[in-house]
Amino acid sequence: MRRFQEVWCIDFEFCAPDGERPEVLCLVAMELNSRRLIHCWRDQLSDKPPFNIGPYALIVAYYSSAEMNCFMALGWPMPENLLDLYAEFKCLHNGLLPISGYGLLGALTSYGIMSIAGSEKKEMRELAMRGGQYSSEERSTLLQYCETDVVALSKLLPRMHSTIDLPRALLRGRYMKAVAHMEWNGVPIDTETLQKLRLYWEDIKVQLVAEVDSAYGVYDGLTFKQSRFEAWLKLNDIPWPCHPSGALDLQDDTFKEMAKSYSVVGPLRELRVSLSGLRLNNLAVGRDGRNRCLLSPFRSKTSRNQPSNAKFIFGPSAWYRGLIKPKEGYGIAYIDYSQQEFAIAAALSNDPRMIAAYESGDPYLEFAKQAGAVPQNATKGSHPSERELYKVCVLAVQYGMGAERLSQRINCSVREAKHMLQRHRETYTIFWTWSDAALYFALTRNNLGTTLGWQISLSSSMKTSDRSLRNFPMQANGAEILRLACIFTTEAGITVCAPVHDALLIEAPIERLDEDIRRTKDFMQKAGEIVLEGFELRTDVDVVRWPDRYMDERGVDMWERVSRLVMNLAG
């Protein structure tokens, strides 16, 4: 901290309706050396911050993506150095489950710092979210509350600072700035179609149920009644698999299996699949037609973002992505890492055969070759089913799947599944030795971390499975890599609409799109090289130019089906 002449703890109050950019209400800031305190209601804020944000100043905040969004709303440049105590607290206590959570109050509790009650905080947030005009009394209440958070921060920092790894903390701070950019940009949505879907969805569902359920009578309105289904099964003399609890097993897989022997349940299955999902009402789309929501950085144990599935366009089934559509004159590109976790495993373990498999361009087929399951000259076209099996096997290993489950998954005997998993062990012995060592390290040190310092601590109260620990380096380093990619791209002025775990959605005017894709791919590769000591990750890209819409291949059928029904209903 010595290098900083000024250390400013800051907090904004703001109003941010679903899908909209924030509207700033007020700001409180405190400089820690001089204890200088600044209070500003929104009308007192000019076009630049009332404090130093240059190279010798440190800006400290809790969940700073919100503060950076406020900077953007005010047209302010972002601070050079940003320290986010939320990210740091989460990193330091990840896996330890602090009793009051990972919010500011949780952090304060955890360090024994007194502050306001959670109920009061909630009340104040509600007052801020109300928006509109505020009486002078309300203004001073909000400013006062805002100050309590700043005072809390000023107490929290000295308690935490000796345990903070500053260079890496500042890197996480840079990511929070990138998050603000992405939240600010949002994803372009075809609002006309969205509106129609919202308008007619209930009718579509009713129509679907009416058509299909007349033959079964198991629906009550739009809800599937387990008890009625049970009665229907009895009536038709169909034995149905049950859970250990005795309840019917209603998984789609079970329906699929049963439909093979009892074709009469087929249409019911299709109906259930169609009705599942569609929660368009919560999708957070602003008046400007952009899908915008909290990305919730660092929320998962592996530090991935965890935005709300209901609000985020990449949350629900893939067919919803048909709603993503660039505005006139623009194009978008979805750029994702090819087999990212496999590559990370290869790079970190330095397993030569695994590296060779990745570098072949088709790791799954190459694994099948290395395992002797297909001839050396096999191709994706000549051995599609074998490739698929070995693909599932690779993914199974990444998640620590056992032979039992794998055999169900690929429809083979347990013996055969065991054999496949065994071949993975034999083919990638170096990887397995490394994975064993990582697990041993984690269990003896009660801690496991990434190249750039994200860590999980093991506690007796929250036992972490071996499978989680073995998977951690892949997933958490993958998250680090994507964070770096977000930092590089946003700082270079590329419009990033959203991060999706191993992918970025970017947007550009059509004439600049190819150039921005090229630059993004370069940045993504560079990000991988930093975390993986020079290992080169590949990326794939899907490009869409106005007036086309984005379409995920898994969603084509459902999209077309829904579109047809909407068209009929709209007349």
Place this chain on the structure above:
DNA sequence: TCTATATCACCC
């Protein structure tokens, strides 16, 4: 009628 739990759907 509300809440907790179980189960399921979906994503990477």
Place this chain on the structure above:
DNA sequence: AAACGGGTGATATAGA
């Protein structure tokens, strides 16, 4: 004891 990593969220049913 079970054995698929990390998640969010809707829904059905059971229990208070």
